[in-house]
Amino acid sequence: MAKEFETSKPIYLQIADHIFQKIIREELKPGDKLPSVREMAVQMGVNPNTIQRTYSEMERIGVVETRRGQGTFIVENAEIITELKQTIQLEVISSFVKKMKDLGFSKEEMIASLKSYLERGEK
Amino acid sequence: MTVQLNGVTKKYGNEFALKNVSFTFTKGKIYGLLGPNGGGKSTTLKLITGLVYPTNGTVTVSDEKVTRKISDKVAYLTELDMFYDSFTIKQMVDFYHSQFPDFSLEKAHQLLQDMQLEGNKKIRKLSKGNRGRLKLVLTIARNAPVILLDEPFSGLDALVRDSIVKSLLTYINFEEQTVIIATHEIDEIEPLLDEVIAVYQGHYIDHQNVESLREEQGLSVLQWFKMTIQNWESEKY
Structure with missing residues (x-):
């Protein structure tokens, strides 16, 4: 499997944490596009429904935004x-x-x- | 496409394989039928693909009662190996293409490439891992609404498992297809599944959403499974 997951925390939140880490280390910058749900699912070896939840959760917090027909992006809001x-x-x-x-x-x-x-x- | 079991009992002679099971599998999800061998997992899949018929109750696929003809809607990976040894991989792919109208040659070739399987190689000469890969290629190259996988990882090493998981994630159409995977290897498959069902001694003893299990009960699928079996055993006596 591409990634090992802890047993006690939902997988979708562990993936969100993983992405947050990349943002904090500035491997992902404001305005960067995230992989599509499917690509991310394959990368992580998890169900796409899980990734969908990860993206929704990050959008709810306001860290990413979905642009219709274009994909999911890190917000350009310092x-x-x-x-x-x-x-x-x-x-x-x-x-x-x-x-x-x-x-x-x-x-x-x-x-x-x-x-x-x-x-x-x-x- | 919805798959429905209504009060299904299956007996082989005097032995119960399933006892009065009712369950609905809905579209767009990956289900795991989990449990030890002999619990009723394979029987469930055989009932859905029309290879065996229920002793009591009904099995339907999108409201159509299952007969052997349901194979045009249901792609099935058996735990057995059913290849012609003298065929090459390409001949086997062409054979499948001739049998199933929904078989996509394009998808098959892409999958063969991803899995590094050479078309001109004789099936007889394939390693166990490559036979396992080929079985998966032939099953998911079909655009069938229902995909049933019986122990797809059995006896395969971590590398092969990984490539199988990746192919599943890449080629399954999650809007259109329902996937049911029967396995006793729980750990490997957990991140892949939406829903899990504990199948034990002919019963569906519990059903859970994988992420809710973690979120609400702080349990991994394996922990939940062990607990469920224990509770079931202790209630029996």
């Missing part, structure tokens, strides 16, 4: 892309913080350990 970046960043941070809290670390310890980890990584 605000929405920035918002998407912030939302996903926040998701990652909050899950990190929650896990650290569950382990009993204080805020100061989190910041200190994160700082030292990043400094070590940069060397």
Whole structure:
């Protein structure tokens, strides 16, 4: 299969996450055309109905738009892309913080350990 | 095209293969009939293609009662191998073309190319994987409203499975065709399916939409399947 999926999350959302990641890394830019539903289905090895749901969901959030007869495009709206970046960043941070809290670390310890980890990584 | 089972029971001698099953398969979806061997999956497909007749109840394809003639609407990939060994791939394709008016030579050639099958090769000389690929080519080159696949992945390696999944996704017309896949290999096929049915001991014990399972219950198809079978067993005693 083209891609492995986690068991606990709907596949259509995992594919949306995958596309969001590409947008954030700027592999996909505002105005870029996404593959057709069928092409994406073949690429991912999933049912086209699933991809249709992925695209509808991304359109609902406002990250992509469907142009009649032309396909699905990343919106040319810098605000929405920035918002998407912030939302996903926040998701990652909050899950990190929650896990650290569950382990009993204080805020100061989190910041200190994160700082030292990043400094070590940069060397 | 809707496929309907109405109170279908099938007995082989004294053995029940299906017990009072009612179900409607609707157009534009890929269904998975999942379950261990001997549960009633293959019997379901044979009933839909008119190879066996119900002991009780009715089977219809778009309101037409199924007889052997339904094969003009139903493309069927058997779990068995039914090729003439002395034919070449091309001769086999031409033979199918002569038998089924909806067989698209264009689609067949495209599929052969995608699967890297050479037309002049004798069927006798094909590897198991290539025989499996050829079976799929011949089945989905038909523009039949109903496509039935009985264990299409059985005994094939990951590479062949991948090429089969890709071809299915590329060539199935999702607006027009209904696809029913019977398999006991659940993991491989999950992302391909819209709906899953657990078939066990002659019963359709549960039916679910794949994405709803994940979204509402946080279960993969395999997890759901194991739970369903367990519940069924524990209720029996």
